[in-house]
Amino acid sequence: MAMKIRLARGGSKKRPHYAIVASDSRMPRDGRFLEKLGTYNPLLAKDSEDRIKMNLERVQYWLGQGAQPTDRVARFLESAGVLAKTTRNNPKAAVPGAKATKRAAEKAAKAAKADEAAE
Template sequence: MAMKIRLARGGSKKRPHYSIVASDSRMPRDGRFLEKLGTYNPLLAKDSEDRIKMNVERVQYWLAQGAQPTDRVARFLEAAGLKEKTVRNNPKAAVPGKRMAELAKKKAERAAAAE
């Protein structure tokens, strides 16, 4: 069974509240899960202790069983010191799209013609 440690959304519209859960990766995001491992409230201040609460022992148990954390949960685990920090690199994020590249080229041509 492919296990994931991920966020399950709760709360009302525009007031998100997440549960950190261990679930089968084939289950829906807010569907059935095996165990609730903690909570995450993004509306609280970043330095608040209540923003992220995790049962560290159970998280370590599920990681030992082969559960893979999602990107966001992996960041929580890195901050808690349960997982070593990984280097993230997205070189395509800084590359402009086709339309913006055309506009930048036209702007450069106009600047060269004005000189």
């Protein structure tokens, strides 16, 4: 059985509240799960203690059983010190698009032209 530690969404529209659960990966996101391991409330401040609550003993048990955490849950576990930090690489995230690059080049050319005229 392929196990996952993932988020199950609850709450009303535009007011999300998540449960951190251990479930079979074939089950629906908000469907059947084996155990509730904690909660995550993204509406609270990032420094709030109640934003993420987890039963770390049970999380470690499920990791020992071969459960794979999803990306978001893995980040929670890294910040809690359960998992080792992994380096993430998304080099294209910081690169501006074609239009922005063109606009920046035009602006730089215009500024250079204005500097030459001022001298």
